[in-house]
Amino acid sequence: MSLTMEEPVATKTIHINGKKNPAVEDYTGAYRFAPIQEAEVSRAMIKRYFTNMMDRAVSDVVIVGAGSAGLSCAYSLASRQPDLKITIIEANVAPGGGAWLGGQLMSSMVIRKPADAFLREIGVPYEDEGNFVVVKHAALFTSTLLSRVLAFPNVVLFNATAVEDLITTTDYEGTQRVAGVVTNWTLVALNHDTQSCMDPNTITAPVVITATGHDGPMGAFSAKRLVSMGLSKELGNMRGLDMNVSEPAIVNRTREVVPGLVMAGMELAEQDGSNRMGPTFGGMIGSGIKAAHEAIRIIQSSKISNGKIVGKVSA
Ligand code: 48N
Secondary structure, eight states, X not given: OOOOOOOOOOOEEEEEXXXXXEEEEOSSSOOBOXXXXXXXXXXXXXXXXXXXXXXXXXXXXXXXXXXXXXXXXXXHHHHHOTTSOEEEEOSSSSOOTTOSSOSTTOSOEEEETTTHHHXXXXXXXXXXXXXXXXXXXXXXXXXXXXXXXXXXXXXXXXXXXXXXXXXXXXXXXXXXXXXXXXXXXXXXXXXXXXSSOOOOEEEEOSEEEEOOOSSSSSTTHHHHHHHHTTSSSOOOOOEXXXXXXXXXXXXXXXXXXXXXXXXXXXXXXXXXXOEEOOSBOHHHHHHHHHHHHHHHHHHHTEEEETTEXXXXXXX
């Protein structure tokens, strides 16, 4: 098979604001970029990042954890409620959680029907195997979902940012309610014992969706925090693998575990002590979508002022 190099792109002069610009797209050795000052790069990043932080200090929904459950929730919410300010907090630099590979580091991702409908909604091709479908590489699912979520104008992702605590308040009914999250840059959160106190930041929101995955250094974060703050008795601890029991249980039990906090994905298995499903991801998709429905229910049934629930909408 003879490899023919593509003809080099002819030298293209770029016009910016109508003026001929020294930028030249040329692959014969004369490629030139438009000139830039270092400060322009810094200011372009700083302005946007801190404008987002100012704007999202009060959000409508905070999603903790950008794994398959959290991202499915974000997509479902953002596509149905374009007016909601949705803020995703992800501890890792790389969002996506455990959905970059299938099981035991193998590439393909199995998704049981009816969760394949979501693949068609976001445009991920798959092979149909009857009761389930197979995406040729898990990264195809996760990268497509991530790109769709980040393309929504009402979604802001703060990755490399950890939720270190939950904001709690006593609401208008005298009930303990989750009212937002406490955050720090993850590298700071991981180094509290190497420095004197490095205080966190806060994001207020009437609904927090927590999808922080299996128990681990940061995982099952809210489930463990609810126990340590006395808002839930004990951690249920995930049970053994049983695909046919686990996936419907997690989807159907996705719920508001305490007022203001909806729990989804494998974190819920830790909370409830339900079975795990292993390398099949339909339950995460369904749980994320159910969590989005829960968030919409809470918001539509509440009077909200400055990110706080101050009353009920009369039926
Ligand atoms: O992918 P995960 O870990 O969690 P889920 O629930 O979205 O998906 C779970 C799924 O990948 C499985 O485990 C599969 C189905 N296997 C099941 C089985 O039986 O083994 O995503 C959680 C995300 C991660 O990206 C974490 O970095 C992030 O949450 N995270 C946090 N982000 C911010 N603050 C925190 N405190 C925090 N803790 C975890």
